[in-house]
Amino acid sequence: MRIHIQNPANDPDFAITPEQAAAAFADEPPHTVTYGVTLADFAAVADGVELLIGSTGTLRSLLPLEAAKLRLVFVNAAGVDGLAPFDWLPDGVTLLNNRGTHAPKAGEYIAMAALMLAAKLPALAAAQRAGQWRPLFTAPLSGRRVTIIGTGDLGSAGARALRALGVAVTGVRSNAAPHPDFAAVAGVGTLDDVLSASDIVVLACPLTPATSGLLNRRRLALLPLGAGVVNLGRGRLLDPDALCDLLDSGHLSGAVLDVFDPEPLPPGHRMWSTANLIVTPHVSCDDPATYNRRSLAILHANLVAWRDGQALPNRVDTARGY
Amino acid sequence: MRIHIQNPANDPDFAITPEQAAAAFADEPPHTVTYGVTLADFAAVADGVELLIGSTGTLRSLLPLEAAKLRLVFVNAAGVDGLAPFDWLPDGVTLLNNRGTHAPKAGEYIAMAALMLAAKLPALAAAQRAGQWRPLFTAPLSGRRVTIIGTGDLGSAGARALRALGVAVTGVRSNAAPHPDFAAVAGVGTLDDVLSASDIVVLACPLTPATSGLLNRRRLALLPLGAGVVNLGRGRLLDPDALCDLLDSGHLSGAVLDVFDPEPLPPGHRMWSTANLIVTPHVSCDDPATYNRRSLAILHANLVAWRDGQALPNRVDTARGY
Secondary structure (H helix, E strand, C coil): CEEEEECCCCCCCCCCCHHHHHHHCCCCCCCEEEEECCHHHHHCCHHHCCEEEECCCCHHHHCCCCCCCCCEEEECCCCCHHHCCHHHCCCCCEEECCCCCCHHHHHHHHHHHHHHHHCCHHHHHHHHHCCCCCCCCCCCHHHCCEEEECCCHHHHHHHHHHHHCCCCEEEEECCCCCCCCCCEEEEHHHHHHHHCCCCEEEECCCCCCCCCCCECHHHHHHCCCCEEEEECCCHHHECHHHHHHHHHCCCEEEEEECCCCCCCCCCCCHHHHCCCEEECCCCCCCCCCCHHHHHHHHHHHHHHHHHCCCCCCCECCCCCCC | CEEEEECCCCCCCCCCCHHHHHHHCCCCCCCEEEEECCHHHHHCCHHHCCEEEECCCCHHHHCCCCCCCCCEEEECCCCCHHHCCHHHCCCCCEEECCCCCCHHHHHHHHHHHHHHHHCCHHHHHHHHHCCCCCCCCCCCHHHCCEEEECCCHHHHHHHHHHHHCCCCEEEEECCCCCCCCCCEEEEHHHHHHHHCCCCEEEECCCCCCCCCCCECHHHHHHCCCCEEEEECCCHHHECHHHHHHHHHCCCEEEEEECCCCCCCCCCCCHHHHCCCEEECCCCCCCCCCCHHHHHHHHHHHHHHHHHCCCCCCCECCCCCCC
8 A cells, every 4th residue: 555644743642653564564565655745745656546645734734735546544633524515535535543542641731630639739739839738628529420522532531541440430421331440421412411410521522513612601500519620632622711600709629630622722811821721732632651662553454454445443524424 | 425526627628527426436336525625725625535536637746635544546647757756645644546547548649649650740840941942752651660568558549559450569568478469578677679660759758757768868869760759658768959950960860749847838949840750738638628537547446456455556656666
């Protein structure tokens, strides 16, 4: 297969190296693999490429070019909201993402964030900044009601980590079908009821037209007094001003957020300094030391399925947006 | 049995109520239980008391009084370093502590602290304080080498929580006998070697003459570049200035500390503001909502053993200091 890897220009942590690609495809019949960064790099090989590998930031700009043999596009990311709408994808070309890559770190981030919120660590950190000894005693996380919105790669990894710590986690998904990693599953149609019975709610779903603004002001206010919020999905899943207002009023006890709109979070933005809000800079799910290896192994499994005429586990449903 | 409960004067979160005591001893032959706060309260009943229940802060002052029938003293705490030396304990009287009470919260605190250190959360929090988007990518905790010094109630709870998250934990204890919650156990005589191969080290042991200053400047410097330190034992287990120096130099990447010497940590103390040092105000292991119920259930199990002539599981070895 003729493969072209278009790397981001200034992101050495996540650019795919020839060594990584060679290791991922070692057991296959030889592929012809080319690499590029500029549009001209791709233009030089586009007419023969069958599989194009790129990043969220690069793919859209490449495919005005003719690529008659292209059959597969693999984005080296899981969230594809940055590629929507998908009008740039030629007819008959299948889009694959790398969902599965992020599970180990996502599970740990969700567990860490839930433990921090249960222990009121945001308030303890504020006391430290003030140089004041202000003990706050809390009940363990293991008795809290934790809800994870999104039962995919990220959410199920979080559910497994929390279950291992003795927490019974409710998952929210488009339908209420049971999921082995969750003690209970609710359909998104009953989200209001679930929120009113959640001590900690975690956003771990894709950003799509159906989920944009899902935790709006009305829904955030349904959370019980003292609840906490975690977001490692996308910034636009929640209303940032409503979240900050509820933190300022003390209705919410804390939030741990890894994703924002826009990113980077602009200097001086209210979220940098809102009380009991912990900001992490979109690092919850990525480990450069293993990222491309994990991602390319997932691609490899899809190529085996493709060769064998099987369904592709990482095919993106562009109509649903994930 | 005649029981006297001497409560702390100004600590309503942890004073034992008649309801709590009645619930704990409901299945026993009736006890006569008295309550007090002042020395006079105890003096009024001391000559008949067989079991005295008190706090670290109250017990020493009571027993210059004659208490001829006293056989058992139960301290409503696990660490008894504040009661050493034990010269105040009359001959023939057995001292019991409440070890076991703190496990659920201690396990979660150790897991939270280890996850925070693996994710470089102290540095991310500093970036947030500066209002700066500074991504720091890290490997998951699950591949790190975590060592817990102390394999008792706190340490084993931490090992169970970390094992559930996929971490292989080494325990350090006075001898190298295996422990079911730890992947490996080392005797304290080999501590230097263990430290040099530890990415995260957790202090969860009692403070005794043998452990005071255990993590001194020389031993802290044995930790690898980028290692992290957690302390939920006692402040005097480590050298605070050496710890701060190693954080300032960047040799250590972070520390999460719940215990200090003295407490409260004094205003302006260097530890409040040292880079990458997280201070929590001695709250890691205590949940007032369940503390006395758990503690009195442990006392009850010891009273059953006492009645039956069995060894008392919570007897303090005053020669060892725990």
